Amino acid sequence: MKKKTVYLMEEEWDHLIILDACRYDYFRDLYSDYLEGKLERVRSPSFHTEKWRKEVFTEEHDDVVYVSANPYINGRAEIKGFSAQDLFHDVIDVWGWGWDDELGTVPPEEVNEGVREARRKYPDKRLIIHYLQPHAPYLSLGKLPGKDSFGEVRRDLGSSNTLGDFLTAIRDTLGKKFVKIFSWELGWKVNRFLGFPPAIPEESAFRKVGKEGMRKAYRENLEIVLKSVEEIIEELNGKIIVTADHGELLGEGGDFVHHDENHPLLREVPWLRIERNS
Numbered sequence: 001m002k003k004k005t006v007y008l009m010e011e012e013w014d015h016l017i018i019l020d021a022c023r024y025d026y027f028r029d030l031y032s033d034y035l036e037g038k039l040e041r042v043r044s045p046s047f048h049t050e051k052w053r054k055e056v057f058t059e060e061h062d063d064v065v066y067v068s069a070n071p072y073i074n075g076r077a078e079i080k081g082f083s084a085q086d087l088f089h090d091v092i093d094v095w096g097w098g099w100d101d102e103l104g105t106v107p108p109e110e111v112n113e114g115v116r117e118a119r120r121k122y123p124d125k126r127l128i129i130h131y132l133q134p135h136a137p138y139l140s141l142g143k144l145p146g147k148d149s150f151g152e153v154r155r156d157l158g159s160s161n162t163l164g165d166f167l168t169a170i171r172d173t174l175g176k177k178f179v180k181i182f183s184w185e186l187g188w189k190v191n192r193f194l195g196f197p198p199a200i201p202e203e204s205a206f207r208k209v210g211k212e213g214m215r216k217a218y219r220e221n222l223e224i225v226l227k228s229v230e231e232i233i234e235e236l237n238g239k240i241i242v243t244a245d246h247g248e249l250l251g252e253g254g255d256f257v258h259h260d261e262n263h264p265l266l267r268e269v270p271w272l273r274i275e276r277n278s
Contacts, residue, residue, distance in 0.1 A: 014238030183254030
């Protein structure tokens, strides 16, 4: 049976929780330790946040406040053709004040503080609550070397380029072409053999703990964020959905992260319905 493609704004909910890069299968195996509800496997409209946001948010929603740990969806500036401040009543930029430089990400408990702020300011609005986990970096491994796209967006997309930036861009472009032909795993092994530093935190994690270690760390990231979701749901009422923007590859066929638009694991996401009455 073909899975339903879910467009979030066409569904009925009071609070919508997004877990960034959350795979259906990992969520299925873990969620019941933290949450109660009816789980479905659905299809995301896209495989990457940058494209997903344009597929999902196509018109203004003045009844919605977006609590965002992800700087690709922010209330300050247009990012790569997407202007969240024009689409929602307000955006709570948790990524701006909740970022942990030691971890290289926004811890989920900071998102919960953003939810509380949104509810104080806008008690009658619906909320979209966007956590960064289980997306890397992996909290249990600490901060690892590598260019993090969230951190890059957060710092300044408009900064002037240097020769180092130019050379890094060339390497990244060639690297993407290489892994498209072969695999991420082989590309990372070649990088290490040639003495190149890790390009992204996931590559650092692969060097440090290997494929199975990355899967364990991803699972731990999901457990950490589910604990925070469990806590904040105690403060919410109505129809609550827990879902994801896209999935993640963790070594299947030698591939990692989320750049293959045709891979089913990047489109299969959870859709957990929770009903809470006041």
